Amino acid sequence: MSKAERKLDVRGEICPYPMMITNKEIDSNPDTNSFEILIDHPPALSTIPPEAMKRGFDCEIEESDSGEWKIFLTKN
Numbered sequence: 001m002s003k004a005e006r007k008l009d010v011r012g013e014i015c016p017y018p019m020m021i022t023n024k025e026i027d028s029n030p031d032t033n034s035f036e037i038l039i040d041h042p043p044a045l046s047t048i049p050p051e052a053m054k055r056g057f058d059c060e061i062e063e064s065d066s067g068e069w070k071i072f073l074t075k076n
Contacts, residue, residue: 004036004072011040011068018044019051026055026073035073038064045069 008025010018018039026035035057037048048071049059057073064070 004034005032006034007036007038009038010044011038013039013044014041015043015047019047022048023051023055026052026057033075035071037071037073038068039071040068045071 006025006029008022010021013021018037018041022035022037026032035052039045039048045061049061052059052071052073056075058076060072060074062070062072
């Protein structure tokens with residue numbers, strides 16, 4: 001996976017905050033083509049990707065550690 005332009009660590013946050021923080025970051029940085037989001041709240045795996053897709057991003061999810069994931073968003 002290529003290095004993301006921006007990294008966002010929302011570990012420790014519970015829904016809906018990981019999605020809200022990610023949406024705010026995407027909306028505040030319209031020229032950014034890739035994001036890496038670190039999460040540890042499993043429900044965010046089903047809330048962040050659909051919202052990112054609505055904003056024109058492809059999404060890949062990788063389990064980085066037990067109970068932690070990286071969501072890679074790339075502008076399509």
